[in-house]
Amino acid sequence: MASTIKPRSPAELRQAVEWALNEGVTLDIRGSGAKLALGKPMVCDQVLDLSGLSGVVDYAPEELVVTLRAGTPLKEVEALLAQRNQMLAFEPPDLGPLLGQPAGEGTLVGALMGNLAGPRRLSAGAARDHLLGFSGVNGRGEAFKSGGKVMKNVTGYDLSKVLAGSWGTLAVLDEVSVKVLPAPDQTRTLLLHGLADEAAVQAMCAAMGSPHEVSGAAHMLGRTALRIEGVAPSVEARLKGLRDLLMESGASVEELGTLESRAFWREVRDVMPLKAAANDVVWKVSCPPTEGPGVVARIRAGCPAVEAFYDWSGGLVWLALPNSADADQALVRGALGPAGGHATLIRAPEAVRAEVAVFQPPAPALAALSARVKESFDPKRLFNPGRMG
Amino acid sequence: MQMPPLDPAILSRRSEIVAALRAIVPGEGVIDDLDGMRPYECDALSAYRQMPLVVVLPDTVAQVSAILRYCQDNKVKVVPRGAGTSLSGGSMPVGDAILLGLGKFNRVLEIDYANRCARVQPGVTNLGITKAVEHEGFYYAPDPSSQIACSIGGNVAENSGGVHCLKYGLTTNNLLGIEMVLMTGEVVRLGGKHLDAGGYDLMGLMTGSEGLLGVVTEVTVRLLRKPSTARAVLLGFPTEAGAADCVAAVIAAGIIPGGMEMMDRDAVKCAEAYVGAGYPLDAEGLLIVELDGPEVEVDHLVARVEEIARERGATTCRVSRDEQERVLFWAGRKAAFPAVGQISPDYMCLDGSVPRGRLVEVLSEMRQMSKQHGLRVVNVFHAGDGNLHPLILFDANNPDELRRCEEFGADILRLCVRVGGVLTGEHGVGIEKRDLMGEQFTEIDLDQQMRVKCAFDPDHLLNPGKVFPKLRRCAELGRLVVTQNKIPFPDIPRF
Numbered sequence: 104m105a106s107t108i109k110p111r112s113p114a115e116l117r118q119a120v121e122w123a124l125n126e127g128v129t130l131d132i133r134g135s136g137a138k139l140a141l142g143k144p145m146v147c148d149q150v151l152d153l154s155g156l157s158g159v160v161d162y163a164p165e166e167l168v169v170t171l172r173a174g175t176p177l178k179e180v181e182a183l184l185a186q187r188n189q190m191l192a193f194e195p196p197d198l199g200p201l202l203g204q205p206a207g208e209g210t211l212v213g214a215l216m217g218n219l220a221g222p223r224r225l226s227a228g229a230a231r232d233h234l235l236g237f238s239g240v241n242g243r244g245e246a247f248k249s250g251g252k253v254m255k256n257v258t259g260y261d262l263s264k265v266l267a268g269s270w271g272t273l274a275v276l277d278e279v280s281v282k283v284l285p286a287p288d289q290t291r292t293l294l295l296h297g298l299a300d301e302a303a304v305q306a307m308c309a310a311m312g313s314p315h316e317v318s319g320a321a322h323m324l325g326r327t328a329l330r331i332e333g334v335a336p337s338v339e340a341r342l343k344g345l346r347d348l349l350m351e352s353g354a355s356v357e358e359l360g361t362l363e364s365r366a367f368w369r370e371v372r373d374v375m376p377l378k379a380a381a382n383d384v385v386w387k388v389s390c391p392p393t394e395g396p397g398v399v400a401r402i403r404a405g406c407p408a409v410e411a412f413y414d415w416s417g418g419l420v421w422l423a424l425p426n427s428a429d430a431d432q433a434l435v436r437g438a439l440g441p442a443g444g445h446a447t448l449i450r451a452p453e454a455v456r457a458e459v460a461v462f463q464p465p466a467p468a469l470a471a472l473s474a475r476v477k478e479s480f481d482p483k484r485l486f487n488p489g490r491m492g
Numbered sequence: 493m494q495m496p497p498l499d500p501a502i503l504s505r506r507s508e509i510v511a512a513l514r515a516i517v518p519g520e521g522v523i524d525d526l527d528g529m530r531p532y533e534c535d536a537l538s539a540y541r542q543m544p545l546v547v548v549l550p551d552t553v554a555q556v557s558a559i560l561r562y563c564q565d566n567k568v569k570v571v572p573r574g575a576g577t578s579l580s581g582g583s584m585p586v587g588d589a590i591l592l593g594l595g596k597f598n599r600v601l602e603i604d605y606a607n608r609c610a611r612v613q614p615g616v617t618n619l620g621i622t623k624a625v626e627h628e629g630f631y632y633a634p635d636p637s638s639q640i641a642c643s644i645g646g647n648v649a650e651n652s653g654g655v656h657c658l659k660y661g662l663t664t665n666n667l668l669g670i671e672m673v674l675m676t677g678e679v680v681r682l683g684g685k686h687l688d689a690g691g692y693d694l695m696g697l698m699t700g701s702e703g704l705l706g707v708v709t710e711v712t713v714r715l716l717r718k719p720s721t722a723r724a725v726l727l728g729f730p731t732e733a734g735a736a737d738c739v740a741a742v743i744a745a746g747i748i749p750g751g752m753e754m755m756d757r758d759a760v761k762c763a764e765a766y767v768g769a770g771y772p773l774d775a776e777g778l779l780i781v782e783l784d785g786p787e788v789e790v791d792h793l794v795a796r797v798e799e800i801a802r803e804r805g806a807t808t809c810r811v812s813r814d815e816q817e818r819v820l821f822w823a824g825r826k827a828a829f830p831a832v833g834q835i836s837p838d839y840m841c842l843d844g845s846v847p848r849g850r851l852v853e854v855l856s857e858m859r860q861m862s863k864q865h866g867l868r869v870v871n872v873f874h875a876g877d878g879n880l881h882p883l884i885l886f887d888a889n890n891p892d893e894l895r896r897c898e899e900f901g902a903d904i905l906r907l908c909v910r911v912g913g914v915l916t917g918e919h920g921v922g923i924e925k926r927d928l929m930g931e932q933f934t935e936i937d938l939d940q941q942m943r944v945k946c947a948f949d950p951d952h953l954l955n956p957g958k959v960f961p962k963l964r965r966c967a968e969l970g971r972l973v974v975t976q977n978k979i980p981f982p983d984i985p986r987f
Contacts, residue, residue, distance in 0.1 A: 109985045119984055125974055155985070165740040166847050188746055218688060229688055231696055232665050243972060245936045253845040254658065254877035255917035257651045257700045258925075258932055259959070260941045261664065264696020268688070285746030308606045314629070314720045316785065337789030344786075391607045391685035418607075418687055445690035463690030468678040473692050475947035480940070482972050491691070 105131060107150040113238070113246065113277040119151060120275060120485070121244030129488050132271040134174050134210030138217060140202045142270055142490040143461050144453045153212075156277055161252075164189055168235060168252050170280045173212045180211050190286040193230050194221030196372045201385065202450055206373075212276055218268030221372035222319035222330065225311065225415050227284070231267035239266075239276035242481025252280040265476065271487040273480040287332035291342055292319075292364040295327040295354035300396035303327040304417035306352045308392055311416045313348055315341040319368055323376040323412035327354070330368060374449075376412045379423035383410075384430045384451040390444030392417035401438035406431055426452065430459045460492055493540060493923060495586060495957045502568060502588040506545060509568060513548045513590070516558045521596075523547040532573070532591050536638070537581040537924055539840075539888065544571065544585035551596035553671070553679060553709045559592060560707065561677030569953045572703040574614060574646030577638040579841060580922025582650060582702050586957055592707065594645050600624045601710070607685050608715045609668050614645025614708045618652070621713060630715040633660035636918070637826065645708045651700030653918035655751040655825075658876040659784075660716070662918070664699040669712035672698060675949050685712060697944070702920050703955040705948040719784035722750060723794055724821040727801045728775030728808030732756060735777030736851040738804040739875045742781065743848070745800060747793055750784040752876030753825050756855070759832070759872045759883075760824075766831035769824030772808040779875065780825055782818075828872045829883065836868070836885035840897050844908030845917035848878045857907055858882060865900040867893065879917035880908070906931050921959045929961050943969050 110116040123130055131147035133139070135154060153174040161170040164187040171180060177195060184190055195214035199206045220229045236250025249262035266273055298306060300322065307320040310329050319330030329349075331341045346356060359367055370376060379385055390398055395417035402409050402422065410423040424431050435446050445463035448456065465473060477484075502509070506524075513522045523529055524546045534541040545568075550556050563570050569589035576583050585591045597613035600621070604610070605628055610621055618639040621632040635654035636642055642652065647663045648670060660666070669683030682695040689695060698705055729735040735754055742749065755763065755771075755778045764771045771778060779801075783793045798809055812818035824831075832839050846854050855871060862869045868885040882904055886897040905915050905925065909932045915925045929938060938960060945952070946966035956963075 107987050109987075111985070115984045163847070163849060165744040166849060167743060168847075218693070220688075224687060228661065228665050231688075231693055232661065241940055245940070247934070247937045247940045249937065249941075251845075251912075251914045251932075253847060253879075253913050253917070255653055255662065255845045255874070255879045256914045257653075257662075257918055257920055258914045258916050259921065259929065259938075260944055261651065261696055261700050262941070262944070264664065264693045264699070265944075267696075268691075268693050273692075285743075285748065288746075305606075308608075312605060312608055312630075312717055314717050314786065333785075334789060334792055336792050337786050340786050340788045389686045389688055389690075391604075391609075393606045415687060442686075443684040444686040445688075447690065465691050466680070468674070468676075469680050469682070469691070469694070472674065472680065472694065472947065476692055476694065476697075476944060478970075479943035479947045482970070 105147055105150050107152050109152040109155045111155045116156065116275060116277050117240045117244060117246045120240045123149065123485050124242065124244045124483060127483070128485070130485050132275055132487055134213040135176065135208050137199050137204055137209035138202065138213055141198070141217070141449060143492050144457050145488060145490050147488065151275065159183060160278060167254065167283050168280055169283055170252060170278060171211065172278055173276045174210055177209045177211045177214060178207050184283055185286070188286050189283045191233065191281065192223055192227035192284040193233050194223040194372055195219055195230065196221045196374065198373065201374045211281065212279055215267050215279065216269060216271050222321060222368055222414055225320060226316070226318045231264050233282045234263040234267050235280045235282055237263060237266060237276050237279045239274045241274045242483055242485050250280070254282065270490050272477060272491055273486065275486065288334050289338045290330065290332045290361045290364040291338055292359035292367055293329045293342065293345055294357040294359060295349060295352065296357065297325055298327050298352060298354050300399060302352060304392060304396055304413065306349055307416040309348060310345060313345065315345045317345070319371070320416040321371045321412065321414045322417070328367065328371070330364065371414055374421050377410060377421045377423050379410065382426045383423040384426055384455065385449045386422040386424070386435050386446055387449045388420040388422065388435065388439070388444060388446045390418060390420065390439060391442050394440065394442045394444070395420050397440065398438045402434055405434040426455070428455065428458065430455050432459045436463070462491055495542070498588040502545070509590070510546050512562055513546060513559065516562065517548055517550050517555050521549045521551065532576070532585060532593070535576040535578040535581060535583040537579055537584065537922065540581055540584055540923065542585045542587055544591035545588055547591045547593060549593045549596055553673065556673045556707055556709055557677040557679055560673055560675050563590065563953055564675045564677070564951070567951060567953065569956050571955050572649070572707050574643030574649070575617065575641050577642040577646065578650065578920060578922060579843070580916065580920040580924040582920050582922040582958060583646070584923060589956060594643065597645070597709065604685065605630065609685050609712055610715055611710065611712045612644055614711055615643050618642050618644055618647055625715055626718070629718050631718050632713055633666055633716050634663050644711050644713065648699055648708050648711055649701065649703045650920045653879070655753060655874060657874065658752065659748050659750050664696060666714045667695060667699060667711065668714055670695050670698060670708050671710035672706040672708050674706050675953055683712065702922065702959050704945055704959060705954065721787040721790045722782060722784040722818060723790050724812045724818045725781045725794060725797055726771070726808060726810045726821050727779040727781065727806045728772035729777045729804070729806055732777040732855055733852045734805045735779050736875070738779060738801050738806065740848055741800045741804060742797055745796060747796060749781050749876060751780070751782040753780045754778065754873055754875035755825065755828065756871040758870045759828050762831040762835055762870065763824035763828045766834060767823045767827045769820050771824055775808060780821055825872070832870050832883050832885065838888040839883045839885050840901055842880065842882045842884070842901050842904055843916050843919040844905050844913055845877070845879045846908050846911050846913035848875070850911040851875065851878065854880070854907060854911060858904055861900060861903050865896050867896055867900055878913065902928060923958055926959055927961050939964065939969060946970065
């Protein structure tokens with residue numbers, strides 16, 4: 104078992120990386136370790152534990168920005184924002200329980216590094232859209248920064264974008280500035296009963312294309328959910344408009360109040376509607392919304408036991424399949440079809456993840472370019488080697 | 493403003509290069525005569541002009557690919573250009589570089605309402621996208637003030653903004669996919685109609701890379717449903733501080749307006765004289781706050797904004813009664829730049845961003861600087877997101893005024909960085925702010941960015957002379973010296 108280094112300051116973090124570079128030591132970089140079971144299994148010489156770099160550095164609600172250290176727990180940030188009626192609009196999921204870990208363990212930077220967003224991805228953007236800037240250390244042991252703490256910034260390359268979703272393979276961050284937004288006063292949900300997948304996606308796409316500002320659209324087991332958020336009079340009017348719009352689908356409609364809605368969408372966010380058996384593998388597919396049901400049908404044809412639910416208006420499909428040596432990767436990726444998209448193996452036993460491409464394999468020219476980008480940050484491949492395959 | 497020295501070897505091979513381009517792009521797609529190239533000698537930063545080596549206007553992706561591969565093989569520099577509306581010199585030609593114009597890529601390829609996206613060629617104008625979908629009630633959200641002319645490819649290169657960014661984001665937040673050609677001629681597709689790329693987000697990296705990494709040949713944008721109602725509120729304050737406080741208070745109250753613009757007294761006077769929008773001439777600070785969404789929501793929020801403004805001492809508070817009046821309120825703001833052009837032979841438009849909480853301090857310090865440099869400054873800006881557009885008034889025919897204007901501009905941008913802001917909020921670095929990059933970034937920061945550049949363009953052939961104050965060779969940047977002395981660090985906890 105690799106030993107652990109736990110820096111307590113940005114200076115110590117930089118020293119630790121410099122030491123690793125000199126010694127040729129590879130680093131398994133962790134915030135809280137909540138997502139260790141996600142990605143390709145790694146064999147590293149040393150664990151670099153960022154939990155010693157924790158805490159909010161600056162929070163100015165009227166600036167809509169929070170600046171914090173890399174090891175800060177997500178729940179601490181969310182609690183702080185809630186005191187001022189603000190939120191992380193991208194709704195970072197808590198994948199702990201899905202991955203067989205306790206709930207509430209992750210860090211905000213962990214969610215950013217995975218570019219993980221919940222149901223509001225549809226209307227508010229991805230994790231990467233909320234990372235305004237960062238400072239950290241590259242694989243040369245150099246402290247550097249990019250971006251800033253202001254909303255509008257086009258000074259130099261937007262390295263925040265490429266860091267978000269890099270799973271810790273490009274740089275070790277010590278501080279991030281993240282955009283926050285006002286939390287809605289009210290949250291309500293329309294639940295439509297009895298729609299088949301195709302009809303459900305059609306209804307969700309119609310709702311998303313309406314002026315009613317739907318901020319969540321999910322479909323599971325004969326229930327189709329549409330979320331409306333905002334100030335009370337607006338929520339009422341939009342709910343009514345949405346009901347009228349959906350009349351023609353013929354489905355019976357139920358309405359959830361604010362508290363029920365919050366619990367409901369938290370479950371969607373955390374992939375709870377997928378009643379996956381303990382040893383099922385779990386895939387996440389991103390595709391054009393209208394393609395979702397076709398993707399599922401093609402997979403079902405090859406694996407009748409597949410279980411699926413849809414978020415992002417049909418564009419995000421969560422799948423559970425019985426465990427197999429290759430996690431049915433050819434079936435899942437082959438089902439994407441010409442409209443494109445990507446499939447990520449979110450949960451599988453370590454031995455399976457070691458064999459299977461966890462992340463969507465890019466076309467050759469793109470793979471070569473991505474490898475050069477990796478090298479530009481971390482030439483000696485010190486950081487999370489092999490995690491992205 | 494210095495550009496890299498011209499390479500005499502390239503200049504002497506001009507006819508050979510022109511012939512090679514003609515073999516790739518037949519007919520009138522290659523322009524090498526002075527009269528024909530004249531329209532390309534500058535972009536919207538028109539103080540700086542330079543004739544390109546030759547202009548080439550391909551109309552297929554295969555041609556773009558062949559041109560870039562030729563340039564890579566023959567070490568010829570390339571400047572990509574959309575509509576040439578850059579305010580920072582991003583598409584200014586370089587004397588020993590081919591100017592690669594994407595103007596012929598002007599078709600909307602596909603509109604997919606169910607998936608709320610449109611696939612377009614890079615030469616389609618920003619407004620052209622909205623025009624193609626508005627009959628179905630949709631639009632493309634980012635709206636730079638040049639939207640009637642600027643191309644979506646240029647918007648990707650510059651990560652363009654506009655007045656509605658606070659609520660709807662910049663270009664980068666409204667893209668789903670791009671197709672781009674690398675210097676090797678390889679064609680790469682990033683993203684698509686789905687959300688979030690697998691692997692590294694190279695589309696995010698490309699967006700705002702100012703034409704230094706690759707040439708965009710197709711763009712898939714997110715379409716939004718047009719809000720059912722929009723109303724503008726005109727708020728006049730006896731002090732700038734009052735107006736700035738109101739901006740912070742609106743946001744602290746949990747309201748994200750569609751747009752929130754501020755103008756200072758001089759800007760109000762100029763704009764009012766120019767278009768007669770009915771602005772209050774006694775206001776030291778004027779805000780235009782636009783609320784959009786469902787009608788009941790807009791009514792509700794307009795009332796809240798009025799209440800907040802009155803508490804902050806607003807002396808004028810007018811809500812647009814109909815669409816015509818809303819457009820009139822905006823007409824003054826939108827005409828502010830040409831209006832300022834009426835009172836001064838020339839003006840320079842700057843583009844720093846600052847934390848909203850420092851607005852008043854920055855404005856007051858700017859006034860001090862104005863006295864020191866002996867030049868007037870007028871302020872029009874996107875207050876909601878702290879993006880300043882100070883206009884410095886000068887006469888370009890007076891060399892001393894041009895010099896003082898450049899110095900004054902640099903001082904303002906340094907001030908932005910000093911208070912925690914940045915050099916450019918939406919116009920880009922280009923050549924204009926290139927030499928100030930060291931104010932915001934360390935050499936290590938810039939070296940890291942340049943190494944990313946090397947991953948795409950190892951010979952620095954794409955859009956040379958832009959963004960980076962000094963170029964370092966990729967081989968030199970890639971060298972990694974590992975010290976042989978072992979570094980002990982007994983102080984860091986290990987277990």
